[in-house]
Amino acid sequence: MSAAIRLVVALCMALVLTLGLVASALAAPEGDGSQPLLNKVVFVHQADEAAAGGASPARPAKPAKEWYKYSGIHWDDDAIPVCYKIGGTDNLDFLNGILASFQTWEDDDLSYIAFECDNVSWRAVPSSFETNGYANGYNEVGWASLTSSYPNAIAVTMIWYGRDKHIVEVDTALNSDLPWTQNQVDGDPDEATGAPGYFDVQDIMTHEAGHWLMLLDLYQKAASEQTMYGYGSTGEVKARSLESGDIAGLRKIYPGA
Template sequence: MKKRITLALISLVLALILVAPVVVSAADQGKGPPDLERIVFIHSKFQDVKPGGNTSKNPALYSYSRYHWSSPTIPYYYNPSGSPVTNAEQGVTTSFATWNDTASSVYFDYKGITTAYVPGVDVALPDYKNVVGWAKLNDPDTIGLTIIWSNSKTKLVVDVDTVFNLDSWLTWSQTSVSGDPDTAPLLTNTSAYDCDVQGIMTHEAGHWLVLNDLYTNAAAAQTMYGYASDREVKKRSLESGDIAGVLKIYP
């Protein structure tokens, strides 16, 4: 899946698509020009993980950064431009609704389709419009990424965008899954790396809450586990650690 990378590594890993400095200045709604920080979560294909006990659904299995939204109501848009999946919008909105269905106060508010480019990928500053969209990324091992802009002083999130990779080595789909995604059949096998729009976006939506990736065997059952396996759909549903994390941030 994704790694949270340090600011120093962004230019090395994302040289083609992230060209601006990581910390920049921008207007702050009448309060002067504070520094903005950019955080990037990279969602990668499955790799060997660190040892850390057996696979578990322990409620303590989450990692939360200090960044947060000023309001638990988070608006977002979807840009279908370039999408290889006709019903991807359904997968995107359902993934956010999964987090809305927890007992937390967080609410992702879908505002509809936008024609705006996915900000953060092709511009130096946030546009304060949270967008999910598509673009071809440099690294074929990257399934997608989430870019977070925040105020470096208050740690308040001001803009988030998620990009699905259009690399030809990845095959995207949004299919109907009956019953528990943890035990549902895998996606149809193709010659490429098969990715589930809804499952990938459910994980990415956790990053919108600035939950971190988990990289131990003990966390393999969690939606915020840091890698995505070929053909998996299990990340569509939240596990105990994911739910504990969002309840910690937005009780």
């Protein structure tokens, strides 16, 4: 690896780890009494227009010396493979796109993270995105009308974790108010070129699956090619594949084969 590439990798990893720290700081204890030991983090993936309009999400300033810490929030070994359920669509292409998004992270040979989908006919709206939503013990991917609660959101992922920093549940909702497709050329999903006007299920879900690992959003322009870049857009398929910073973060939190 050249020195230049090594520097880029190191920088990207620093960004990933930095944002992990920020999310940790933002996490607030649940106060409803039913799950007193759980903390919650919410990631909102925003459409690109927010970036153009300068309405970037609030990011608390952190001293540079804290940029190299990792929040420590992760799946315990006993929870891997991470089981999840999919609901809200019977579109086989969409289902395959979601499965592929998790598989992309699992495929890295130098990380032990693994996922397992055990139901593709689950409830349409993840429990946590319903009115008076709650953590129900299942990791869910589904669709929900998000725009009224999260303006400009493409997708939202919620993570609950305990005082031991072990993740206990993750739910992701793709915004059903938006147009979706699973782009492919001549029936080959590996030949995606992007469909103008549509959000790509696999592209957006690969980003969200990164949050399932506790990788956080990168908002720096220099990180715009990373899967964990905090903005997405219609016609985009680049986030289907992982880049140096995504992989560095993955291997930091879940190292080894």
